[in-house]
Amino acid sequence: MPLRATKRGADRTRLERDCDVLVCGASFAGLAVARELAGCGARVLVIDRYELGERQTSACAMPTAWLAALDLMDSWRQGFDRLVVHTPFRTASWQLPWSFSTFDYRELCALLWAQASSPELEFETATVTGRAGPTVQTDRGELRAPLIVDALGWRRVLSNDSPIQPPKARLSRGLEVHPPGQGEDLELWIDAGYVRAGYSWSFPAGDELRVGVGSFWPSHHVKEPTVRLARDLDLPAVGYQGNWIPHQLRRAVEDEVFFAGDSAGHCLPLTAEGIRTALYFGLACGRELRSVLEGNSSREQALQRYGAFSDSHARKYRLLLGAQRLAGQLTPTRTLTAAVRALESRRLAAWIFRHYLAIAPPSFVAGRSALQRRVLAAASA
Ligand SMILES: Cc1cc2nc3c(=O)[nH]c(=O)nc-3n(C[C@H](O)[C@H](O)[C@H](O)COP(=O)(O)OP(=O)(O)OC[C@H]3O[C@@H](n4cnc5c(N)ncnc54)[C@H](O)[C@@H]3O)c2cc1C
Structure with missing residues (x-):
């Protein structure tokens, strides 16, 4: 695993290369693709503007079952089996039927890279x-x-469509700080005092907290409320990390290019949970590439099948986007508080969160899901 800092100045030598697979972007989606190509014998080149794991791209919380299924528990920092949700009128506790965990980004990238590792795999x-x-x-x-x-994330650099330009584009935005400190709960604030449409969070990760604000509206600024939330929690606003977040599914294939993760809008609307889905679609994409490299399908078939697989999730993404729009319109009134309170019912929370996890289930790591098999069979017919 390369640990040196990103090449700069004179060290940034020419890089001209032909390879069998070029994976652009070495975060969740790109590394999941590379992992599926391990040992396939093809010349795989993975590139990123930064060194592996150098720039954390999120608060790094995801379902523990995904970490475990991918054998990434060595990067684990802290686990949570409930969500504590604050509104201006009430603090609720939602019991989860499965747990979330925070993890260390650099360590997780190193572990995924080790799983992908083979003599023909290179990183630049x-x-x-x-x-x-x-x-x-x-x-x-x-x-x-x-x-x-x-x-490559939300910017979708390899697309030849017109460029995505915030704040006009359909993107959410998020910013967080990473002060040292400890906490027991995964906490959310649905409070217009911080953000009019969106939510704020504090995710403990061992000896640091990840405290931030996400807005569904790209024109709403998130720096001032992020600093204010940190101050309200008696924490220093240090270690900034932020980005735009696509909240709408985009085409997963264009010309001869496969798009996975935020570049294909795979981040889930409403929750802005995009790590699990970047891994999920990255694995699906890697499996299609592998089938081409092993001579079992043509590139065109792989493009078609991967595109169909991504499209087969459109209804669920639309549903979540509808919920996001609705949540954006519910001012922090008693209706919203009632909705937050309703989820204190263990049965309701279990039902909702089980369906939510099923959008990209951890069982997918072990092999193709029934949904993927159905979509692939239909696309190949
Ligand atoms: C503040 C914040 C907190 C979040 N917290 C969570 C969370 O806790 N849990 C969760 O599930 N989701 C979270 N998300 C969403 C999540 O971060 C993304 O959905 C996820 O990172 C998408 O993964 P990806 O691999 O598609 O893209 P990214 O993680 O964005 O990776 C893109 C990669 O491409 C590289 N790159 C970009 N442009 C270029 C270029 N031109 N040339 C070369 N390399 C380039 C980048 O360096 C990066 O390594 C959060 C988002 C934000 C903004």
Whole structure:
């Protein structure tokens, strides 16, 4: 696992290469793709503008079952079997039928990379600037591959569609600070005092807290409320991390390129949970690429099947987007508080959170899900 800092200045030598698979982006989605290609014998090149694990891209909380299924528990920091939800009128406790965990980003990336590792797999730091057909342009030179993955996040750099331009584009935004400290609960605030449409959070992760604010409306600023929430919790606003978050499914294939994770809008609307889904669609994409490399399908078949698999989730994404819009309109009134209170019912919480987990279930790690098999059979017919 490369531990050196990202190449800079004179060390940033030319990088011109032909390879079998080019994975652009080495965070959750890109590393999940690479993991599925381990030992396939193909020349796989993974690139990112930063060194592996160098820049944390989230608060790093996800269902524990996903961490366990991917054998990533060595990066585990803290587990939670309930969510504590604050509204201006009430604090509620939602008992989860499964647990969430926070983890260390750098360690998780290193573990995924180790799982992907094979003699033909390489990593390079390079900033992707664009694409012309099978040629990807970077600040270090041109890279060519018949199989290309865009796992570059919300900007969707390898798309030839018109560029996504916040704050006008359909994106949410999130910002958090990472002060040292400890906490017992995964806490959420649904409180217009911090953000008009969205939510705020405090996620403990061992000896640090990840405290932030997410807005469903891209034009609403999140820095001031993030600083204020930290201050309200008696924490220093240090260690900033923030980004735009797509909240709408986009095309998962375009020309000859596969898109996975935020680049395909795979982050879930309403909750902005995008790690599990980046891993899920990354695995699905990696499996399709592998089937091409092993001679079991053509690139066109793989593109079609992966696109169909992503599309088969559209209804669930629409449902969550509808809920996000509704939540954005419910001012912090008693209706919202009543909804928060209703989820204190263990039965209701269990029902909702089980369905929610099933959108991208941890069982997918072990092999194709029944849904994927159905979609693939229909797409190949
Ligand atoms: C503040 C905040 C907190 C969040 N917390 C959570 C959470 O706790 N749980 C959760 O499930 N989701 C969370 N999310 C959402 C989650 O971070 C994303 O959905 C997830 O990171 C998507 O993974 P990805 O691999 O698709 O993209 P990313 O994690 O964004 O990775 C993209 C990669 O591409 C690289 N890259 C980008 N552009 C270029 C370029 N031009 N050239 C080369 N490399 C490039 C980046 O360096 C990065 O490594 C949070 C989001 C934000 C903003």
